[in-house]
Amino acid sequence: MTRLAQGKARLAQVDAAAADDVMASLATIAPDVGKYILEFAFGDIYTRPGLDLKQRELVTITSLLTQGDTANQLQVHLNGCLNVGLTQTEVIEAMIQCLPYVGFPKVLNAITVAKDVFAARA
Amino acid sequence: MTRLAQGKARLAQVDAAAADDVMASLATIAPDVGKYILEFAFGDIYTRPGLDLKQRELVTITSLLTQGDTANQLQVHLNGCLNVGLTQTEVIEAMIQCLPYVGFPKVLNAITVAKDVFAARA
Amino acid sequence: MTRLAQGKARLAQVDAAAADDVMASLATIAPDVGKYILEFAFGDIYTRPGLDLKQRELVTITSLLTQGDTANQLQVHLNGCLNVGLTQTEVIEAMIQCLPYVGFPKVLNAITVAKDVFAARA
Amino acid sequence: MTRLAQGKARLAQVDAAAADDVMASLATIAPDVGKYILEFAFGDIYTRPGLDLKQRELVTITSLLTQGDTANQLQVHLNGCLNVGLTQTEVIEAMIQCLPYVGFPKVLNAITVAKDVFAARA
Amino acid sequence: MTRLAQGKARLAQVDAAAADDVMASLATIAPDVGKYILEFAFGDIYTRPGLDLKQRELVTITSLLTQGDTANQLQVHLNGCLNVGLTQTEVIEAMIQCLPYVGFPKVLNAITVAKDVFAARA
Amino acid sequence: MTRLAQGKARLAQVDAAAADDVMASLATIAPDVGKYILEFAFGDIYTRPGLDLKQRELVTITSLLTQGDTANQLQVHLNGCLNVGLTQTEVIEAMIQCLPYVGFPKVLNAITVAKDVFAARA
Numbered sequence: 077m078t079r080l081a082q083g084k085a086r087l088a089q090v091d092a093a094a095a096d097d098v099m100a101s102l103a104t105i106a107p108d109v110g111k112y113i114l115e116f117a118f119g120d121i122y123t124r125p126g127l128d129l130k131q132r133e134l135v136t137i138t139s140l141l142t143q144g145d146t147a148n149q150l151q152v153h154l155n156g157c158l159n160v161g162l163t164q165t166e167v168i169e170a171m172i173q174c175l176p177y178v179g180f181p182k183v184l185n186a187i188t189v190a191k192d193v194f195a196a197r198a
Numbered sequence: 199m200t201r202l203a204q205g206k207a208r209l210a211q212v213d214a215a216a217a218d219d220v221m222a223s224l225a226t227i228a229p230d231v232g233k234y235i236l237e238f239a240f241g242d243i244y245t246r247p248g249l250d251l252k253q254r255e256l257v258t259i260t261s262l263l264t265q266g267d268t269a270n271q272l273q274v275h276l277n278g279c280l281n282v283g284l285t286q287t288e289v290i291e292a293m294i295q296c297l298p299y300v301g302f303p304k305v306l307n308a309i310t311v312a313k314d315v316f317a318a319r320a
Numbered sequence: 321m322t323r324l325a326q327g328k329a330r331l332a333q334v335d336a337a338a339a340d341d342v343m344a345s346l347a348t349i350a351p352d353v354g355k356y357i358l359e360f361a362f363g364d365i366y367t368r369p370g371l372d373l374k375q376r377e378l379v380t381i382t383s384l385l386t387q388g389d390t391a392n393q394l395q396v397h398l399n400g401c402l403n404v405g406l407t408q409t410e411v412i413e414a415m416i417q418c419l420p421y422v423g424f425p426k427v428l429n430a431i432t433v434a435k436d437v438f439a440a441r442a
Numbered sequence: 443m444t445r446l447a448q449g450k451a452r453l454a455q456v457d458a459a460a461a462d463d464v465m466a467s468l469a470t471i472a473p474d475v476g477k478y479i480l481e482f483a484f485g486d487i488y489t490r491p492g493l494d495l496k497q498r499e500l501v502t503i504t505s506l507l508t509q510g511d512t513a514n515q516l517q518v519h520l521n522g523c524l525n526v527g528l529t530q531t532e533v534i535e536a537m538i539q540c541l542p543y544v545g546f547p548k549v550l551n552a553i554t555v556a557k558d559v560f561a562a563r564a
Numbered sequence: 565m566t567r568l569a570q571g572k573a574r575l576a577q578v579d580a581a582a583a584d585d586v587m588a589s590l591a592t593i594a595p596d597v598g599k600y601i602l603e604f605a606f607g608d609i610y611t612r613p614g615l616d617l618k619q620r621e622l623v624t625i626t627s628l629l630t631q632g633d634t635a636n637q638l639q640v641h642l643n644g645c646l647n648v649g650l651t652q653t654e655v656i657e658a659m660i661q662c663l664p665y666v667g668f669p670k671v672l673n674a675i676t677v678a679k680d681v682f683a684a685r686a
Numbered sequence: 687m688t689r690l691a692q693g694k695a696r697l698a699q700v701d702a703a704a705a706d707d708v709m710a711s712l713a714t715i716a717p718d719v720g721k722y723i724l725e726f727a728f729g730d731i732y733t734r735p736g737l738d739l740k741q742r743e744l745v746t747i748t749s750l751l752t753q754g755d756t757a758n759q760l761q762v763h764l765n766g767c768l769n770v771g772l773t774q775t776e777v778i779e780a781m782i783q784c785l786p787y788v789g790f791p792k793v794l795n796a797i798t799v800a801k802d803v804f805a806a807r808a
Contacts, residue, residue, distance in 0.1 A: 098550070105557050106534050108734075113546060116726050117298035124718075126291035134253060135260045135292050139299040140547065142264035144389035145510035148554075149299075149547045168350050169248035170257050176239035177261040177271075179667040180357060181384065181393045184342070188392075191349050220672070227679050228656050230368075235668060238360050246352075262669060266755035267632035270676075271669045290716050301545040302723060303750065303759045306708070310758075313715050361664035370657035375622060379658050382623045383665040386630035388511035393665075412472050413614035414623050420605035421627040421637075423789040424479060425506065425515045428464070432514075435471050474612075482604050483786035490596075492779035497744060501780050504745045505787040508752035515787075535736035536745050542727035543749040543759075586794070593801050594778050601790060628791065633754035636798075637791045 080111065083119030089129065090122070091159055094152040129160040134170055141171060141186040142178050150186055154193040164194055202233065205241030211251065212244070213281055216274040251282040256292055263293060263308040264300050272308055276315040286316055324355065327363030333373065334366070335403055338396040373404040378414055385415060385430040386422050394430055398437040408438055446477065449485030455495065456488070457525055460518040495526040500536055507537060507552040508544050516552060520559040530560055568599065571607030577617065578610070579647055582640040617648040622658055629659060629674040630666050638674055642681040652682055690721065693729030699739065700732070700766040708762070739770040744780055751781060751796040752788050760796055764803040774804055 077085075087095045102110040122132060136153045140146040157167050171186050199207075209217045224232040244254060258275045262268040279289050293308050321329075331339045346354040366376060380397045384390040401411050415430050443451075453461045468476040488498060502519045506512040523533050537552050565573075575583045590598040610620060624641045628634040645655050659674050687695075697705045712720040732742060746763045750756040767777050781796050 101557070102550075102553065105560065106538065106553050109538060109541070109546075109549065109553065112541065112726075112730065113298075116722075116730070117546060120722065120726070121295060121298055124291060124294065126287050127295060131253075131256060131288075131292070132295050134256060135295045136299060138257045138260040139264045139296050142261045143300065143510070143547070144387070145551065146547045149550070165248050166253075169246060170253070172246065172350065172353060173243060173249065173254050173257045174261050175353070175356065175667070176235075176243055177258060177667045177669060178265065179663070179665045180353075180361060181387070181390045181665060183353065184393070185389065187346065187350050187353065191345070194349070223679070224672075224675065227682070228660065228675050231660060231663070231668075231671065231675065234360075234364065234663065238356075238364070239668060242356065242360070265632070265669070266753070267673065268669045271672070294716065294719060297545070297719070297722065299545045299547060301541070301543045302719075302727060303543060303753070303756045305719065306712075306759070307755065309712065309716050309719065313711070316715070357664075365661060365664055368657060368660065370653050371661060375619075375654075375658070376661050378619060378622060379626045379661045380665060382626040383630045383662050386627045387666065388509070409614050410619075413612060414619070416472065416475060416612065417609060417615060417620050417623045418627050419475070419478065419789070420601075420609055421624060421789045421791060422631065423785070423787045424475075424483060425509070425512045425787060427475065428468075428515070429511065431468065431472050431475065435467070438471070478604075478608065479786075482600075482608070486600065486604070487783060487786055490779060490782065492775050493783060497741075497776075497780070498783050500741060500744060501748045501783045502787060504748040505752045505784050508749045509788065531736050532741075535734060536741070538734065539731060539737060539742050539745045540749050542723075542731055543746060544753065589801070590794075590797065593804070594782065594797050597782060597785070597790075597793065597797065600785065605790060631754070631791070633795065634791045637794070 079115040079119035081119075082123050083114035083117070086122045087114060087118040089160065090118070090133070090156040091152050094155060098152070130157075130162050133157040133160055133162060134166075137167065137186070138170060138174060141174055141182055144182055144185070147185070147189050150189045151193055154190055155197075158193075158197065164190075201237040201241035203241075204245050205236035205239070208244045209236060209240040211282065212240070212255070212278040213274050216277060220274070252279075252284050255279040255282055255284060256288075259289065259308070260292060260296060263296055263304055266304050266307070269307070269311050272311045273315055276312055277319070280315075280319065286312075323359040323363035325363075326367050327358035327361070330366045331358060331362040333404065334362070334377070334400040335396050338399060342396070374401075374406050377401040377404055377406060378410075381411065381430070382414060382418060385418055385426055388426055388429070391429070391433050394433045395437055398434055399441070402437075402441065408434075445481040445485035447485075448489050449480035449483070452488045453480060453484040455526065456484070456499070456522040457518050460521060464518070496523075496528050499523040499526055499528060500532075503533065503552070504536060504540060507540055507548055510548055510551070513551070513555050516555045517559055520556055521563070524559075524563065530556075567603040567607035569607075570611050571602035571605070574610045575602060575606040577648065578606070578621070578644040579640050582643060586640070618645075618650050621645040621648055621650060622654075625655065625674070626658060626662060629662055629670055632670055632673070635673070635677050638677045639681055642678055643685070646681075646685065652678075689725040689729035691729075692733050693724035693727070696732045697724060697728040699770065700728070700743070701762050701769055704762040704765060740767075740772050743767040743770055743772060744776075747777065747796070748780060748784060751784055751792055754792055754795070757795070757799050760799045761803055764800055765807075768803075768807065774800075 099110045133156050140150045221232045255278050262272045343354045377400050384394045465476045499522050506516045587598045621644050628638045709720045743766050750760045781793050
């Protein structure tokens with residue numbers, strides 16, 4: 077299976093709906109970026125052994141929360157977290173664990189996104 | 199048990215040696231910061247249910263790696279990761295999982311710290 | 321008086337209206353984060369001696385402006401600045417003082433928030 | 443010619459329309475910031491020899507993309523890029539070149555702004 | 565008095581020794597950057613009315629602490645803080661005030677620099 | 687030619703000596719990260735049409751300067767800049783162009799690295 081096919085399969089496990097949106101939005105302006113997301117992020121990285129998908133999504137939302145200005149990406153990966161089996165409690169706890177390291181503003185921003193994501197799935 | 203005592207007990211589980219160093223270095227200039235680390239970070243946050251210590255350390259090193267300029271804190275929490283039962287492979291995999299989200303420079307910086315920490319424990 | 325009660329009293333001095341909004345928005349999804357804001361941020365930190373409330377709010381808006389992606393928190397603390405007695409001129413001057421250290425984009429972002437806050441209080 | 447006049451002339455070359463908007467929005471709240479943009483950013487810096495305007499705009503959008511929370515400023519300077527002669531392809535390629543250094547989220551944010559800018563000029 | 569002369573006079577009030585070092589280090593590689601520090605940062609900005617020098621230095625160290633990777637600049641402006649009349653207690657309190665907004669790692673980094681600066685002046 | 691071979695060839699053009707160091711340092715702890723640098727950063731991205739190597743290096747040092755905590759990577763790519771034909775003046779001008787967008791501290795940090803790199807090649 078090619079890296080592209082592996083990436084597509086893995087992304088479908090994480091967040092199939094969001095993936096289609098991102099790819100469609102990149103199609104006319106920067107299709108190669110969509111290809112790199114599939115090949116590199118999901119084909120090379122997400123398919124590695126060593127961490128399970130729940131751990132990978134935990135790491136991903138932590139990184140997104142910490143860098144800030146990532147509400148759109150957090151929305152995708154909060155859905156991803158829940159899709160691969162993390163609970164809403166675990167997601168919120170991961171954000172609370174960041175409090176001593178990044179302070180309140182970034183955690184509050186992430187919780188705001190989580191609130192919308194959880195509501196949309198209720 | 200007080201928040202302070204709970205925090206001390208929890209920090210001792212994560213990285214007892216580093217804790218002593220940080221507290222000693224804060225003792226003369228800002229002892230309350232040491233107290234807040236124990237009471238808030240380790241007493242309030244690290245003792246919460248919802249995530250186990252391995253998950254909390256995974257989130258912590260991801261947050262430190264992502265914000266940058268945290269080599270000292272990464273050193274403490276990379277030891278913490280290994281002390282609470284994460285393997286060296288899991289630690290490195292968490293860093294690699296950050297590649298699509300933060301790029302290579304911050305991951306390379308964190309791997310450099312990990313190399314020293316792993317060597318010191320070998 | 322408990323840390324929680326102290327924090328509530330202090331937050332009421334800084335920005336009572338905003339506080340209610342933040343707590344209400346956290347109530348269903350992460351009420352402990354609201355508790356930590358009251359106990360730690362406002363109970364432990366804002367009640368310390370050594371700086372007056374005007375100096376603390378000056379430091380706070382500077383930190384928020386500098387880290388970016390904090391429009392919501394800036395809105396709260398720009399009101400806080402004015403509530404504790406800083407003038408609109410002092411607030412804008414603090415933002416201008418940041419120009420050599422963070423450049424124009426973050427200062428322009430903060431001024432945009434200030435413009436809305438000042439207008440809403442006019 | 444004064445620094446102010448030089449800055450105005452140079453800014454007019456980069457993005458005349460956006461400049462008027464920024465100055466108007468600063469006029470009542472912080473007019474000196476508008477003056478510093480003209481005198482320092484465009485009068486002192488943009489008029490230096492050593493790099494041509496295309497190189498300066500390439501550096502500028504890279505810096506804005508990398509720091510994040512700069513959608514408004516990116517909009518101005520993406521127009522600036524095209525106004526001074528960079529092609530849409532070059533702009534997108536510069537964003538793609540950032541992928542290994544900042545990761546996907548910031549690049550996706552910038553591409554979203556570029557999509558709007560390109561559409562508005564079509 | 566020219567902007568350059570005003571900037572030199574103001575910088576001499578804040579931290580004369582550090583200023584000489586920075587200018588000397590820029591002299592061969594980028595002397596204009598030294599000139600902009602004097603003209604823009606210290607001539608235009610630090611000489612503005614609206615905030616006194618103590619407030620300006622409080623804002624400056626907060627901005628430096630918050631953005632990270634600024635140990636050298638913090639060293640200059642921690643001396644500046646003390647030179648313009650802030651006490652060591654006020655400086656440390658400003659750092660502690662940042663805890664809820666930036667988390668522990670950046671505050672610990674800044675305290676480490678403060679410890680060296682205070683010791684060198686003892 | 688494989689992505690790996692293309693990446694190796696391209697990296698050799700940019701900074702052959704540094705490449706060997708980075709790969710050697712990753713060999714025992716995270717060899718796949720070295721592979722991804724070659725395959726993704728240099729094989730996929732650096733070999734794209736649309737920007738020449740001088741433009742790509744200009745974008746790269748701007749991104750590194752802007753994110754901070756990247757002295758090691760800046761050292762590699764400042765050599766890369768000069769290796770692909772940018773002049774020392776162009777490199778310093780790119781840093782000066784960042785002044786209005788990131789402020790003085792990050793630019794001063796980058797100039798410090800540049801000074802060492804230029805001296806080592808003199």
